Amino acid sequence: MKVLITGADGYIGRALARRLAAPGTLLQGRPVERLVLSDLALGDPLLRDAPGVTAVPGSIADSRVIDLVTRDAPDVVFHLVSVPSGQTEADPDLGLQVNVQATLALARALRRSGQAATFVFTSSIAVYGTPLPERIDDDTPLAPALSYGAHKQMAEIFLADATRRGHLQARMLRLPGVVARPPTPTGALSAFSSELMRALVAHRPYVCPVSPQATLWLLSLQACIDNLLHAAQCPAQPFGGTTALNLPAQHVSVARLVDAFETVSPGASAGISYQPQAGLEAQFGRLPPLFTARADAAGFRHDGNLATLVQRVRAGLAE
The missing domain is CATH 3.40.50.720 (NAD(P)-binding Rossmann-like Domain)
Structure with missing residues (x-):
């Protein structure tokens, strides 16, 4: 092969x-x-x-x-x-x-x-x-x-x-959104979700460019x-x-994502603030519910639940 x-x-x-x-x-x-x-x-x-x-x-x-x-x-x-x-x-x-x-x-x-x-x-x-x-x-x-x-x-x-x-x-x-990407200047406008997760894991400040109500598709x-x-x-x-x-993905709000990291590591969200950018949120932060019947039938899968996603992100960043 x-x-x-x-x-x-x-x-x-x-x-x-x-x-x-x-x-x-x-x-x-x-x-x-x-x-x-x-x-x-x-x-x-x-x-x-x-x-x-x-x-x-x-x-x-x-x-x-x-x-x-x-x-x-x-x-x-x-x-x-x-x-x-x-x-x-x-x-x-x-x-x-x-x-x-x-x-x-x-x-x-x-x-x-x-x-x-x-x-x-x-x-x-x-x-x-x-x-x-x-x-x-x-x-x-x-x-x-x-x-x-x-x-x-x-x-x-x-x-x-x-x-x-x-x-x-x-x-x-x-x-x-495949997370959490490393902090490199890739030019991906959607990279804010990975930047947010890295900040949550490190307990450091981060100004999120979308609102807590923004919704994402994550894998x-x-x-x-x-x-x-x-x-x-x-x-x-x-x-x-x-x-x-x-591809199947979990449909989650930024607020729910932040709460999931806070549950695993209390204090993780203390430094998170929000300054939404309307254009960025419209393109990458207002994702509707996702239905993937064909992919599901073909055996493709997302992480199963938000807790597993957070666990895998934390493990990946630790590596």
Whole structure:
């Protein structure tokens, strides 16, 4: 089994790569014999020297990099790399180049390899835009309000057509907020939820840019990796005739989230204050109830309850 991960040095990419590089790991019932990791740089010392791991540094928008990572015809591709929302708004050309053009180029290169690789693509809830309807389900129309969401929708359309033609087997997962991300300037406008959680765990002050009534869709990193691996092994039929799914997530208010951390660690919320930004809250803090019937039927799962999510976030930050 040959596996490729793009964006392998990111928050999700590192965790996925570590899981797949562990001795004895099976994917689609076969041992992972070669793991190719692609990103601008690869700084995880636990991965650089792991058996069977090949690092390919450079931009996935570079045709040379695409040639290198597809040379041995990977069986499974996890395409995680992207230019996030804030950075894409500031530099739309870079966003288009990486989020759309590189995705298309990677898919075409895989087609030339002659193997219909399983292609797990991380899309985003940003495809729904604003204002959001009163609920989101599998049939909610897409209406992205930012370039990042538009780019994800463009990639979804292309990958769905490539799947129809038999060039690859796309599994596209629209990720909710995956927490708690590290404190790096990723340009993700939704990163405030992770910043809030880090402050709660550390008992330090934090000015939250959304109100206590703001509502979020949350998934722990552990549950996210479980779902990505499940997508790579899930047959097409349970997807209900589509290649894109909304991942299950817990729908919680900021107030309830803060209370959950306070329950585990009294005093955690003492330094939390609020200065809501109307535009940010409208885009990322007014998420309606989420219904994921197709994903549920296909075996995708969130963390189960808020207490488990908080426990996993705290454990991840401790590491």
